Amino acid sequence: MVAVLCFGCGRPASSAGSLGLVEMVPPSGADPISLNDDLRVIFDSVLDPTSITAQSVRLVNQETGRPAKGRWVIEGRELRFQPRGALRQDLRDGGFQPGAEYVLMMDGFPLLSGPRSLQGDGLSHLIRHSFRTQSSDVNAAGPSRELRTEGPVLLRDASPDAAARLRLRPEDPGKFETTPLAWDADLLLACDEPLDPRWFRPEDFEVRELQGTRVMRSPIPVPDDGQLKSVQVASISLMHNEDEDVRDASEGAGAVLRFTFADRLPLRDGGRGTFELVLKPGVRDGGGVFDFSGHSAYRQPIPFFAVRRDAFSPERKGSYEFEFLDAQDFTPLLDPASDGTAAWSTTGQLEVRYPRAAGDGSAGRVVLAETFPGKDIHGTRLRVPADQETRLEGQGLVVLRAQGRIDIDGRLVRSLGEGETPQPIWDPKAMETSGSTQTLTEWLVEAKAENAPWTVIVAGGDLVVRGKIDVETPLLLVAGGMIRGVGEPGAARNQVWLLGAGGFESMPYSSDATASPNVTPPLMIDEPTFNQLVEPLTFVAVSSEVPKGVAPTDWGSPSILGSNGSAGTFRVQFLRPPSRGNVSAPSGSRPGGSRWGEEWLRQAVRHDEPMDVLLEGGQVDEGGGRVRLRMELRLLPAAVPRNPGPWDPPFVDRVRLFWTPNPR
Numbered sequence: 001m002v003a004v005l006c007f008g009c010g011r012p013a014s015s016a017g018s019l020g021l022v023e024m025v026p027p028s029g030a031d032p033i034s035l036n037d038d039l040r041v042i043f044d045s046v047l048d049p050t051s052i053t054a055q056s057v058r059l060v061n062q063e064t065g066r067p068a069k070g071r072w073v074i075e076g077r078e079l080r081f082q083p084r085g086a087l088r089q090d091l092r093d094g095g096f097q098p099g100a101e102y103v104l105m106m107d108g109f110p111l112l113s114g115p116r117s118l119q120g121d122g123l124s125h126l127i128r129h130s131f132r133t134q135s136s137d138v139n140a141a142g143p144s145r146e147l148r149t150e151g152p153v154l155l156r157d158a159s160p161d162a163a164a165r166l167r168l169r170p171e172d173p174g175k176f177e178t179t180p181l182a183w184d185a186d187l188l189l190a191c192d193e194p195l196d197p198r199w200f201r202p203e204d205f206e207v208r209e210l211q212g213t214r215v216m217r218s219p220i221p222v223p224d225d226g227q228l229k230s231v232q233v234a235s236i237s238l239m240h241n242e243d244e245d246v247r248d249a250s251e252g253a254g255a256v257l258r259f260t261f262a263d264r265l266p267l268r269d270g271g272r273g274t275f276e277l278v279l280k281p282g283v284r285d286g287g288g289v290f291d292f293s294g295h296s297a298y299r300q301p302i303p304f305f306a307v308r309r310d311a312f313s314p315e316r317k318g319s320y321e322f323e324f325l326d327a328q329d330f331t332p333l334l335d336p337a338s339d340g341t342a343a344w345s346t347t348g349q350l351e352v353r354y355p356r357a358a359g360d361g362s363a364g365r366v367v368l369a370e371t372f373p374g375k376d377i378h379g380t381r382l383r384v385p386a387d388q389e390t391r392l393e394g395q396g397l398v399v400l401r402a403q404g405r406i407d408i409d410g411r412l413v414r415s416l417g418e419g420e421t422p423q424p425i426w427d428p429k430a431m432e433t434s435g436s437t438q439t440l441t442e443w444l445v446e447a448k449a450e451n452a453p454w455t456v457i458v459a460g461g462d463l464v465v466r467g468k469i470d471v472e473t474p475l476l477l478v479a480g481g482m483i484r485g486v487g488e489p490g491a492a493r494n495q496v497w498l499l500g501a502g503g504f505e506s507m508p509y510s511s512d513a514t515a516s517p518n519v520t521p522p523l524m525i526d527e528p529t530f531n532q533l534v535e536p537l538t539f540v541a542v543s544s545e546v547p548k549g550v551a552p553t554d555w556g557s558p559s560i561l562g563s564n565g566s567a568g569t570f571r572v573q574f575l576r577p578p579s580r581g582n583v584s585a586p587s588g589s590r591p592g593g594s595r596w597g598e599e600w601l602r603q604a605v606r607h608d609e610p611m612d613v614l615l616e617g618g619q620v621d622e623g624g625g626r627v628r629l630r631m632e633l634r635l636l637p638a639a640v641p642r643n644p645g646p647w648d649p650p651f652v653d654r655v656r657l658f659w660t661p662n663p664r
Contacts, residue, residue: 340461
């Protein structure tokens with residue numbers, strides 16, 4: 001047997017009756033690795049897959065303490081970590097961050113929670129191994145053929161000789177044979193290998209009208225009148241970017257790109273048109289989109305078919321696919337059984353936007369008394385009862401936090417203490433020209449040190465204000481779900497700040513990630529590093545009625561794609577409205593979560609298949625056989641609270657409905 005030393009401890013890593021370590025790649029002291037290189041750990045025995053968990057094997061950034069993003073793969077005696085691909089230009093959202101030191105920790109004797117062999121043998125002691133990643137200044141000059149052969153590599157290319165081509169997939173909008181692209185939507189293109197987001201050049205591309213003779217299957221030929229128009233490409237972003245051995249087989253591509261146009265597409269009479277994505281004249285080096293070796297993924301013009309939204313109904317094809325980017329499919333009703341509203345987000349997924357600043361929940365469920373002297377409370381849920389006035393008596397900074405929902409049904413008041421004067425959190429006029437932002441967590445640390453007389457309320461879920469907030473201090477309201485208020489809150493002049501979706505009925509309403517009656521506060525909601533939940537949380541989103549153009553009678557089974565994450569579940573249900581005359585159906589999107597909306601959801605009957613939303617006896621309601629979806633993301637506390645594991649919430653990626661079109 002080969003005697004291998006534990007990295008950093010100088011003792012044998014294997015002995016009789018224990019699991020031995022044979023090799024670690026990269027080894028201790030090696031040169032920095034590329035951001036998409038795997039970490040490989042080879043043992044002397046076949047591993048028990050059930051022993052590899054987020055608690056038994058931990059890979060974290062030494063500086064930040066945040067876990068590396070990616071997945072662990074077990075193949076016999078080998079344990080391999082495959083980092084997630086980066087989507088942003090700075091590459092800092094990938095599995096490995098540039099220029100960082102990572103530490104791998106695996107439990108051993110006397111702890112029994114570490115990796116084990118199939119025979120039940122564990123490591124004889126704790127293993128701690130560190131390595132570094134390449135700095136982002138490597139290959140900083142841009143795409144070049146020299147990147148393939150000389151010097152260190154920031155992103156290693158599995159196929160360095162050539163790039164795969166950029167293409168339009170059959171299932172994405174724009175194909176002539178299937179679904180057209182809406183004239184104000186983004187164009188999705190795919191590539192069979194991952195791409196380098198550092199060198200995207202949207203200014204290299206434009207979209208121009210295409211003459212019908214050049215695309216034989218185009219249903220709308222463009223007349224050759226010499227007046228063909230073009231639209232500039234405003235931005236190129238990645239939605240997915242993974243090596244072949246890492247990505248989910250359902251993606252069918254290494255990279256999925258989103259091309260956003262500077263203006264709507266110029267459609268002809270009838271609201272339809274054919275277009276092609278092309279390089280501008282004079283662009284060199286292939287232009288615009290490159291793989292890890294600096295090769296261009298753009299081969300030739302990419303034709304597509306576009307229409308006005310009201311000129312084509314995708315429901316005629318017998319299916320409807322939810323685009324979680326489309327706010328028209330979202331109804332911001334308050335589900336009374338939920339802790340918060342799931343984010344119908346810009347990522348194209350239904351997900352949880354949960355603030356790390358929601359706290360540790362150590363105070364449990366809190367009902368505020370008539371006077372509350374606290375300075376910083378960490379609850380699981382927090383409530384001010386109806387018909388009660390709660391007076392906050394703390395001086396300086398007062399923070400109310402809850403991991404779940406905060407309900408202010410009564411009146412929450414606060415007066416300035418003796419000797420205190422209103423001190424603005426931010427100057428609204430200065431914020432209009434300031435582009436700087438910091439995380440909410442970082443700001444709270446600074447605010448606690450300053451201890452200014454401010455009032456901050458942070459809900460991990462929804463912040464529901466049916467009563468009244470009336471404070472003399474500046475006020476910051478934060479919600480990971482939605483802010484749902486009725487009457488405008490009272491606070492120091494021009495110092496009501498809202499961070500989160502939603503708002504108050506008496507204020508302008510925004511469905512963006514941040515909203516404010518004045519300007520957006522210079523803060524970002526940052527997610528937790530570890531799972532600190534004390535109780536399960538349920539986040540829910542409700543859809544509008546779909547399909548919009550037809551009322552199907554013969555439904556098929558839906559196609560639902562999502563992820564449970566490391567500690568959670570997702571569920572999609574279909575709602576049948578309450579009996580007629582019992583309660584009015586919702587018709588609107590007021591952010592306050594009106595009572596009739598809650599009552600509708602409380603009485604609606606839930607089913608797992610859309611065919612069951614029809615009335616009893618299989619009869620279709622006179623109003624049509626449309627459906628409304630209730631999509632639920634449930635977050636669970638860590639199985640081992642003392643070793644919580646990384647924050648990895650569930651999400652829903654795609655919901656597609658099917659039916660048999662009615663005969664004409």
